[in-house]
Amino acid sequence: MRALQDCPPLSQEEARRFGRHLILPEFGSEGQRRLKAGSVLLVGVGGLGSPAALYLAAAGVGRIGLVDADRVEETNLQRQVAHGRASLGRPKTESAAARMRDLNPGVSIERHDTFLTAENALDLIGRYDVVIDGTDNFPTRYLVNDACVRLGKPNVFGGVLRFDGQLSVFDARHGPCYRCLFPSPPPVELAPNCAEAGVLGVLPGVIGALQATEAIKLLTGLGAPLIGSMLVYDGLDLSFDRVAIAKDPACPCCSRPPGEIVLKAEAMACAAPAPGRRIAPADLRARLAGGDAPLLLDVRNPPEWAGGIIPGAALLPRAEIEAALAELPDGAAPLPGHPLAGIPRDREVVVYCQGGLRSAAVIRALAAAGHPASRLLDLEGGFSAWDGPVARPVPEAAG
Amino acid sequence: MPVIQVPSALRRYTGQQARIPVAGATVADALDNLVEAAPEMRNHLFAAGALRPFVLVSRNGQDIRLLQGLGTPVAGDDEIRILASIAGG
Numbered sequence: 081m082r083a084l085q086d087c088p089p090l091s092q093e094e095a096r097r098f099g100r101h102l103i104l105p106e107f108g109s110e111g112q113r114r115l116k117a118g119s120v121l122l123v124g125v126g127g128l129g130s131p132a133a134l135y136l137a138a139a140g141v142g143r144i145g146l147v148d149a150d151r152v153e154e155t156n157l158q159r160q161v162a163h164g165r166a167s168l169g170r171p172k173t174e175s176a177a178a179r180m181r182d183l184n185p186g187v188s189i190e191r192h193d194t195f196l197t198a199e200n201a202l203d204l205i206g207r208y209d210v211v212i213d214g215t216d217n218f219p220t221r222y223l224v225n226d227a228c229v230r231l232g233k234p235n236v237f238g239g240v241l242r243f244d245g246q247l248s249v250f251d252a253r254h255g256p257c258y259r260c261l262f263p264s265p266p267p268v269e270l271a272p273n274c275a276e277a278g279v280l281g282v283l284p285g286v287i288g289a290l291q292a293t294e295a296i297k298l299l300t301g302l303g304a305p306l307i308g309s310m311l312v313y314d315g316l317d318l319s320f321d322r323v324a325i326a327k328d329p330a331c332p333c334c335s336r337p338p339g340e341i342v343l344k345a346e347a348m349a350c351a352a353p354a355p356g357r358r359i360a361p362a363d364l365r366a367r368l369a370g371g372d373a374p375l376l377l378d379v380r381n382p383p384e385w386a387g388g389i390i391p392g393a394a395l396l397p398r399a400e401i402e403a404a405l406a407e408l409p410d411g412a413a414p415l416p417g418h419p420l421a422g423i424p425r426d427r428e429v430v431v432y433c434q435g436g437l438r439s440a441a442v443i444r445a446l447a448a449a450g451h452p453a454s455r456l457l458d459l460e461g462g463f464s465a466w467d468g469p470v471a472r473p474v475p476e477a478a479g
Numbered sequence: 480m481p482v483i484q485v486p487s488a489l490r491r492y493t494g495q496q497a498r499i500p501v502a503g504a505t506v507a508d509a510l511d512n513l514v515e516a517a518p519e520m521r522n523h524l525f526a527a528g529a530l531r532p533f534v535l536v537s538r539n540g541q542d543i544r545l546l547q548g549l550g551t552p553v554a555g556d557d558e559i560r561i562l563a564s565i566a567g568g
Contacts, residue, residue, distance in 0.1 A: 128568040216568040241565040242487045261542075262564040266533040270523055274567040277488060284568065310535075312562060316487065317497065323537045323562065326545050 081301035082209075087113035094186065098140050111300040112140060118299035119143035121208035123196050123224050125172040126150070127274070127284030128214030128238045128291060130162035135292040137180035137187045141299065144180065145190040145208055146173040155383050159281035196220050198343040201227040210295045212236045214288065216273065218265035222346040225250060225258035229334045230341040234305070236294045238287040241272070243280050245287040245313035248306055248325070249294050252334035255307040260328035265346060269441040275384060275434060276398065283315055356443045356456035359430055364459060365468040368392075374428035374457065379442045384434060388470035390463070394422055398438045405449045413450070425451055432459035432466070481553040483513050484560040492517045501559075506538060507549035509559055523563070535562040 090098070090112055101107050120141050122129045125148040136144055150172050152163040160172075167175035173191040180189055192204060196215070205211055205227045213224045213235055221237075228235040234251040237258060250257045265271065290311070297303045310323045329335055367373060368391075376393035378385065385395055396419065404419040414420040423429055423446070431439040431446075439458050447453040459466070480500045485493050493499055499516070503509035514521040524534055536543050537560045543551045553559060 124568050126568055214568045216566060218564070218566045221566055239565040239567060241567040244487045244565065246562070246565060261535055263532040265566075266531070266564065270533075271566065272488065277567075279567055310562065312560070314487070314497075321560070322540060323535070323560065324541045324545060325535075326542065328544070 081299065082114055082117050084110055084113065087117035089113065090116065094140070097184075097186075101139070106302055107300065111302060114300045115140045115296065116142045118210070119145070119208040120210045120212060120295050120299070121145040121147065121205060122212045122214055123147045123220065124214035124216060125160075125162060125176045126156065126214060126216055127159040127240060127279065127281075128288040129212070130160045130176065131285050131288035132212050132214060132292040132295070133162050133176050133180055134183060135289060136295060137189075138183045139292070139296055140184065141187065141295075143188040143190065143208075145192060145204065146176055147192045147194065147196050147204060148172045149193055149195045153387060155275075155387065159279065159284050161285065196223055198223060198345050201343055202231065205233055206231050208233070210234050210236060210298050212238070212291050212295055214238060214284075214291065218271060219346045221258065222265065223343060226333055226341055226343050228252070229257050230338045230343070232338065234298050236291045236298070238284075238291045240279055240283045240287055241274060242277055243283065243315035245283055245311075245315070247287055247290050247294070247311040247313070248309065249298070251305070251307050252327075256325050256327045257331060257334040259333040260331045261310070261325055263328075263332055268437045269444065271437075273437075275381060276438060280315055283313075286313060286315070356431075356447060356453045356458055358460050359457040360460050361465050361467055364390075364430060364466075368468065374430045375424060377423060377429055377431045377442075378463075379431060379433050379438050380463070384463075388463075388472055390432070390466060391469050391471035393432075393471075396420075396422075398433065398442050401442055402445055405445055408449060423451070425455070428455045428457060430457045430459055433462050435464050436460065436462040481509050481555070481557040481559055483509060484558055486561060486563055486565075488563060488565065489520060489523060489561065492519045492523075504552060504554070505549065506536060506543055506551045506553055506559055509553055510536070510549070524561070533564040535564075536560065537562065 098112050101112050102109050118141055120136055122133055125146050152167045152170055152175050162176040162179050171193050173193050177189045201223050211228055211233055229252040232253055237248045237250055239246040297305050310325050312321045376390050378389050378393040378395050379398040381397050431442050433439040443456045443458055483499045483501055501509040501512040503512055538551050
């Protein structure tokens with residue numbers, strides 16, 4: 081928390097605008113001045129980052145940084161309320177910044193149209209008082225954690241999946257860090273993301289608003305931040321439970337002197353080496369153009385197909401493939417009519433998903449079920465890296 | 480009998496049941512009984528006999544690492560909660 085003498089006074093307009101804060105005895109003009117002098121970095125401006133960005137701007141945080149390299153897609157709008165139809169295809173930071181300025185033109189918004197990386201994390205996080213982790217993947221979460229521990233910054237953590245939410249404040253100076261709880265991420269096949277497992281649209285609204293609350297508390301010194309506890313929200317039975325957590329004296333991160341913490345991209349390890357081969361987008365494009373076309377298998381979910389597919393791809397979500405494989409006797413080839421009968425074993429099959437995680441899991445599962453691994457190819461970088469032709473509208477699903 | 484609270488991401492292995500009553504004198508016993516009834520859960524929870532590094536288990540709101548780990552005793556209406564790390568945002 082910043083010393084009051086380092087916080088600028090409020091203008092008359094600000095005193096009027098934030099009157100509902102000023103009238104709270106615990107908050108007062110001191111709290112508002114501390115917010116005005118404070119800064120927050122939002123890593124991810126998606127489901128969690130949207131409500132956090134809007135509430136922090138509205139509350140009068142002086143400087144807010146937005147880190148996100150993604151652009152607004154239609155499937156985002158089910159939950160990412162900082163964006164709208166008019167922003168489709170635009171950078172998320174641009175879309176969110178416009179809404180935030182509309183709420184509060186006095187806030188200074190700094191756009192960082194990039195992903196957080198091991199190279200830029202210390203520089204970006206070092207410029208802000210508080211970090212809100214609203215990312216959507218494990219590697220970035222570990223990067224946020226490690227950088228915050230190294231720099232001695234509080235990390236307001238939020239995570240959502242399906243109907244479940246988690247919230248905590250990790251501040252290694254006063255309590256556990258993320259790695260104290262979860263030293264390493266799950267293997268790909270045990271780590272469904274929201275695109276695969278789904279998420280109730282309002283869920284990140286609940287958790288993102290709580291992250292904003294914790295950030296405001298940290299900046300103003302109000303109340304007790306959620307350090308040393310994990311809040312667990314279950315949207316189905318509407319329960320909020322707290323689990324007491326503690327620093328791990330053998331933590332691979334925060335038990336070390338901060339200066340010795342080396343940032344590195346946490347690889348999403350696979351439980352077993354992925355069989356099959358990989359194919360670069362340019363090589364696939366050349367093969368499709370040259371008439372030497374392998375079968376294409378898109379293992380994303382139907383809403384993702386609506387955003388475009390590689391022309392000619394068979395469409396079969398990963399979950400359906402795994403369910404169908406589970407019903408096959410060991411090593412048996414699928415009979416005609418079986419959902420997997422459309423995946424030939426005597427021809428090369430290029431499997432792709434959005435980013436390359438699910439396709440690797442499918443290839444592993446197909447190979448384990450007897451599909452010749454030498455004929456399975458994983459499209460590098462998935463559909464996100466595909467720069468060839470895209471087909472619309474969505475054809476009928478295969479199988 | 481102690482009850483195990485299962486996160487929604489793992490309920491597909493428990494017939495969508497959120498709360499599973501299990502017998503057992505320790506957290507380890509209770510989890511053993513759970514994975515016996517829901518075998519697909521084992522791979523999510525354990526590797527080489529230890530809890531996986533992305534799974535946290537609590538008893539009555541306390542991380543079992545603050546108690547006696549998998550040997551933490553359970554009885555009566557104790558609640559054992561499984562928390563898996565989630566990255567969605």
